[in-house]
Amino acid sequence: MTEEIRSGIELMFAGMGIVFIFLAMLVVAINLMSAVLQRYFPDRSSKLLFVSSSIDKSTVAAITAAVHQYRSKHY
Amino acid sequence: MTEEIRSGIELMFAGMGIVFIFLAMLVVAINLMSAVLQRYFPDRSSKLLFVSSSIDKSTVAAITAAVHQYRSKHY
């Protein structure tokens, strides 16, 4: 086994080691962060994404059109 | 009073002087320009901004939609 291969193997162990250590620490850090933030800043704005609108579509059509027309004239 | 402070004070007078002279001349220049332009090029296009439209909103809705559909197909 050449010197180069040896340093390659060393590099592999060091590299995979660091990658795992780094990402494992990131797992810990995320868990910690989520715990802290969910406790002290419990906003869940993303939930809003699933709220569906029940406004009558034709009303919307009129509003949209009005906004469009307003913008193209006044902006 | 140090030499530096003296040159600072000189700079202050020169600087504020020039700033005032510059902007005062700009006042004169603007007044002159406005007088000339309002006399010879009396357009007041910005007035148009306040003209409001009285087209029926639903007509607009239809037009807007048609334009949209046209564009998405033909452009």
Add this chain to the structure above:
Amino acid sequence: MTEEIRSGIELMFAGMGIVFIFLAMLVVAINLMSAVLQRYFPDRSSKLLFVSSSIDKSTVAAITAAVHQYRSKHY
């Protein structure tokens, strides 16, 4: 006639010659390409441009508005 003018005239003949040769060869190449492609890949997608839609405009208005509203909420 100076030396320079002579080289200018030479340049003119060489230049116009090459421009014509180049574009003439491009004519040949395009004709060849079109023949080959029209035979083996006879798509004519551009025709689609002239197909006109017959969907009822007010339906379109409703759809457009709905899409707009959806997008502004969900994107």
Add this chain to the structure above:
Amino acid sequence: MENLLSLWHSTGLYNFTGGQAFMMLVGFVLLFLAISKGFEPLLLLPIGFGAILSNIPVAEIAHEGGLLYYLYYGIKMGIFPLLIFMGVGAMTDFGPMIANPKTLLLGAAAQFGIFASLLGALALNIIPGLEFSLKDAAAIGIIGGADGPTAIYVASKLAPDLLGAIAVAAYSYMALVPLIQPPIMRALTTEDERKIEMQQLRDVSKAEKIVFPLMLLLLSVLLLPSATPLIGMFALGNLMRESGVVERLSNTAQNELINIVTIFLGLSVGSKLSAEAFLQLKTLGILALGACAFAIGTAAGVVMAKIMNRFSSTLINPLIGAAGVSAVPMAARVANKLGLESNPHNFLLMHAMGPNVAGVIGSAVAAGVLLSLVK
């Protein structure tokens, strides 16, 4: 083993210096101000991030071979601030100022903050350990211009070492305008003065708006060529906007181009927030003088309005004088808000836009004076 040791020696933890750690903290504070407090986020977010990046040990992102080193050339050559100024010009409507040109004088008066704090910087030299050269003092004074690109442009020419602190001070105080200005404005005006209603502004024609940037440039060419890079690019942007014939260029100048340059400018400014340059007594001096500059500029604008009222029958509400520091459009909004407090039917916003944009011109002129006289 050797590898592990060399790895440990290459970690940030091993190589951190106290100064770097502190400057990264400064970067995080700027990010916090930008994101949570809404302090000029468009600039302070990239500046804060640049401060963090440039203080990372080992990585040397702000040294030759690193990204921030190359981006900084855009400031060194004056390209970034001038392009931003062009974009700002393309966003600016000079209509209210042209409709009431005497408000330009308010924009002139408010520049007093610049020269007062310049003098203040020189005076601070009596404190042992503080040593501001005339160039330093001029670069610090320009914070009082309340105009980011102008401050960065001047500081990059006169005192590049102080650039980081100056830019941070300028943008922070611009964000603090709603806190700094009102007490000064209230102290210098009576309730009656704050109630003054101003007559409605006339419409300004397209021709006037097109001719104005050219006239501005010409005046600057004749009187103060050293201000023409700034005023020229500003006028170019404004001409692209008002001429109406190059709408696609104008749109790009005020959107994509200014956005790209803002990211680059912010990061490059942040790269000047190194421990050696920032962790000095000077920085405290800069922060203190910057605050004074804003305060003095505000006061000067208000007082100027009151003086003008002595000599004119059509009264000016002195609140709009404070807008002369520029800090567009916050200072104008502050004037509007205080006006509404005293008189709920008194909308000063458009009237305040006049001195507000005049303040941009005023500080560009002051920058030209400094660049030409300070050597």
Add this chain to the structure above:
Amino acid sequence: MENLLSLWHSTGLYNFTGGQAFMMLVGFVLLFLAISKGFEPLLLLPIGFGAILSNIPVAEIAHEGGLLYYLYYGIKMGIFPLLIFMGVGAMTDFGPMIANPKTLLLGAAAQFGIFASLLGALALNIIPGLEFSLKDAAAIGIIGGADGPTAIYVASKLAPDLLGAIAVAAYSYMALVPLIQPPIMRALTTEDERKIEMQQLRDVSKAEKIVFPLMLLLLSVLLLPSATPLIGMFALGNLMRESGVVERLSNTAQNELINIVTIFLGLSVGSKLSAEAFLQLKTLGILALGACAFAIGTAAGVVMAKIMNRFSSTLINPLIGAAGVSAVPMAARVANKLGLESNPHNFLLMHAMGPNVAGVIGSAVAAGVLLSLVK
């Protein structure tokens, strides 16, 4: 007092030279043409503004340390014109040309204007005081290509000193196409010829449009490598457009990127409008030769169409030959307008687009010839 004197000595008024004043006037004239007359405003507005900026006394914006000095590197290195050419490629539809390829020959013939005015420039050397080198003559001739980025690219390589005048001439005459071309077109055609209706163009398939830019590039590689920077970037833009798989790149190339580069290119070209370079007899020669180049190119295109009609049964309306000079799309519109005058049902626009875009290729080929043979 000393300070005041030094201030006066730093004003533009004190330092103005006659040449600078005249060149600033030229800049204002270009702005006027761009804004009031609609002469190619996208280019002439920044060029005119650049001319003003670069001739400001004291400020030295076009010298080392100034913005225009650095922007000019984008031209010096050939980057700006090539990026604009890429954007133009992304905007060009070769469909009408592929549908009727023989119109390419009209685009070839119209390049005669280039070489005729090249010869004219050399002939002008008999006038005492005028001295055009072969390189100068070639750079002047390319005005006849009626294609901005090509002219700038060639001039920046062969005669950078003449770049300003050449670019101004090229864009001005392109704006004047609706005035220059019609009399020539009417003089060289009969009423019957102008009435010729052409058969409707066939649809061109997506595959043909995708293969075309590659074929064009390949031909240029084999025959004329010196034209490949221009033709290559043009083909890249067109391939991005037609391939349909990189729509976001294509959109950026024909919008934001080309807008940004246009601003920079215009300013940099303007920075070459210095008194020393422009206020010469040469400039008059360039303007005169440029007009000739357009006129001769127009005539050559029309005559070529008439010659082709001798040898072919499917007739070509000779008016569309004039579109071969390029000046996209004005020249094609001129052909269409004159056609409608003679025959209100004769829409030549799409037919004229063929020679029109062929003219772009033709002048890029001519540019390649000049760059490879003129040394």
Add this chain to the structure above:
Amino acid sequence: MENLLSLWHSTGLYNFTGGQAFMMLVGFVLLFLAISKGFEPLLLLPIGFGAILSNIPVAEIAHEGGLLYYLYYGIKMGIFPLLIFMGVGAMTDFGPMIANPKTLLLGAAAQFGIFASLLGALALNIIPGLEFSLKDAAAIGIIGGADGPTAIYVASKLAPDLLGAIAVAAYSYMALVPLIQPPIMRALTTEDERKIEMQQLRDVSKAEKIVFPLMLLLLSVLLLPSATPLIGMFALGNLMRESGVVERLSNTAQNELINIVTIFLGLSVGSKLSAEAFLQLKTLGILALGACAFAIGTAAGVVMAKIMNRFSSTLINPLIGAAGVSAVPMAARVANKLGLESNPHNFLLMHAMGPNVAGVIGSAVAAGVLLSLVK
């Protein structure tokens, strides 16, 4: 006559070398793959075009004075890949990963492909005629990161000569992910494992999304400063996105700016596809090793998921382990598709996005290791 001869001597036909012809063919093949097969067209189209342009005889577009020579500085200085990484950061939603952080370990495992192929490259040195230095091997290994800008950044620092081949391999294999991964994924999993349904992901708050990029940056600063240029710009982009206060900068970063840089980056990478550099046995080695890297990374991700299932009660569908190689978002889609084949009600897409974006971080970390240890 002389002129004609000199013209013939300046044609591409006369000057073509076999190598150039072959490399242009490679360029056309890349264009074909990009346009007809939809192989990562945003990159492979400009890369292919760049390959053609840079191999044109005589024109020397990739040599001093040519466009591609100047554009390449953007890679040489590391600017282009970092700006693209910033844009990618602004496009990335870390929500799914934050909701299920242990999927980060899948992204770690998949980086095994990088180091295995690094070792493979060194092993290939036993073949006579192949000689990969440790730097070469590291640059080749990074192909296994399945992340374009990271690969280009590392290759430009460690082995610029191999940059062209490495970038082509990286993007080609990313396009081939839907072909490379499924057989490996099927071979390493049982039908029952592929049927595993995962519990729905919780909502992630805005605050968590804002803090995450800062935490990521901080960790990288402390542990691995050499990765901070990559991770820093990525975090900056993500912070601009999630902070919500600089929407216009975020939009520009993920649209116009990334588009402009993509065009430039692609062309510059293509300029490294010269015959001398590419037509070597090494290139075959790179292509072979790159394929192995993808395959090994995929396998490692899947196996890691199976190992984790041994130690945890909440099961992970091992298919999502394959998404750990990154290749966002194709690898996640592949996992989703295979999941649906086994269980039509099992939508794995969001679950696979976690390891998918973790893979981007993982390979940036691996890049940092290589840049700091390989000298």
